[in-house]
Amino acid sequence: MLKIHPALAADATTRPVLVTGAAGLVGVPLVRALRRGGHTVVAVDDGSAGTLGRLAEFLPDDGVHVVIADVRDGISLTSLMREARPWAVAHLAAKHFIPECEAAPGAALDVNVLGTQRILDACAVAPPKRFLFASTADVYATDDAPHAETSLVAPRGVYGTSKLTGEHLLRDQAHRLGISGVVVARLFNVYGxxxxxxxxxxxxxxxxxxxxxxxxxxxxxxxxDYVFVDDVADMLSSFLASTVTGIFNVGTGxxxxxxxxxxxxxxxxxxxxxxxxxxxxxxxxxxxxxxAAPDRLVSAVGHPxxxxxxxxxxxxxxxxxxxxxxxxxx
Missing domain, CATH: 3.90.25.10 (UDP-galactose 4-epimerase, domain 1)
Structure with a gap:
């Protein structure tokens, strides 16, 4: 395990945020948004999507510490949480390309469900104040009408099922871990x-x-419902910086x-x-x-x-x- 820069560990003034899946489509813009907001960042990614090079832009930044780790590696994650003691966690890491998930459901469940549980287990050693879980609109039942957060959930495939399971794990264990501020962001079709x-x-x-x-x-x-990735990153950062909790659709309507x-x-x-x-x-x-029916999103952090x-x-x-x-x- 790489040593955490002293400036990133247990510094309440910079409110360190640990981001999993940091090299991904949403991860890199989120790290940028968090840095603009004054946060230090522990950027975690295993490189399995072939995007690890995207984190190179942060190497000169002393406020970002890049850690190559697999979210299924509970020992490494626990060690990292104990050392970094982040103020918040943004859990983005997942297998999310639906054809790949359907072709290899076991691998998708391994990362999306077991990986989420490993993150929660690691949080037990240093519970963050805020926890953001990137879920998906794919949890909703099929319906041509816009989905509100209260709409019926009935995923039809392994990806939506894995993310809904992750939501349940977080809901059921956050109180045990002492995490007071939980946000579930159901992302619609992010592009960029x-x-x-x-x-x-x-x-x-x-x-x-x-x-x-x-x-x-x-x-x-x-x-x-296509939503631009920089808008998504800004909204996720705003969720973490605010006191809002609960489930939010992230889409344009x-x-x-x-x-x-x-x-x-x-x-x-x-x-x-x-x-x-x-x-x-x-x-x-x-x-x-x-x-999406984005009314709750707009009330909390604004419209994309x-x-x-x-x-x-x-x-x-x-x-x-x-x-x-x-x-x-x-």
Missing amino acids: PGDPHPHLIPEILRQVTAGETRLSLGDLSSAR VATTGYHLVRLIGDVVGRNLVTEVDPARVRQVERKTLC ATSLRDGLAATLAATTVVPTPAGVTG
Whole structure:
């Protein structure tokens, strides 16, 4: 186990936050947001998603300590918690790409359920004041209407089931551990720079940045609530800094179909994008609509600030777009 920098350990003035999954899509922007808020950060990741290099930006920062560790390694986590004694924990680490979870359910449950229990076990040696658990909108029952936090939960797949189990573990054990401030953030469809998985937006952008104007995609008729990753990070940081507790949907309240996404991205890059269905990309089980009712979120920390078009433009700006040859319109 790496030694924690003295400035990060048990310093109430900087309110240290331990972030698991710190190299992930949400993890890196959350570390940035926490640093802007004056927190020191212990950034934990095992590198299994191939994104560990994203943490390199924090190496010159004495306020961030990077630790390579697996959330299933209870001995290492307990040692880390005892040494760092964080004021708060943000538990983001998970297997969350649904096709991978469905293909290897045991591995998903191992990380998402056992890993969460290991984090809770480690908290027993130095209970944090605040604990944020990144859950998912996939816990909700299928319904075309926007989901409130009180909506029926009935996940249909292993990912949603694993996250709902994590919520139950936290709910049932927080009081025993002496954690007084618990927030469960049910994330809707988060997008932005740095997503290593072929979700719909990254896949569209991958094909567009390769110069394609005819895109091979799956079912574009389903609608999702897309929320920009920097907005998500700011809201998670705000949850930790506040005194709010409970379950919060993190979404915009607007559902957008895949067809509309393609049109928006085409507008941003100045191309007429044509789509065709690749049967291999069509999921066997697919919700038609998944959208948040974000009223509780707005009351607690505000509404996501970034429009979908601006968020897509910012995501594209982080990549290299291949110009369309003269005279080619799709």
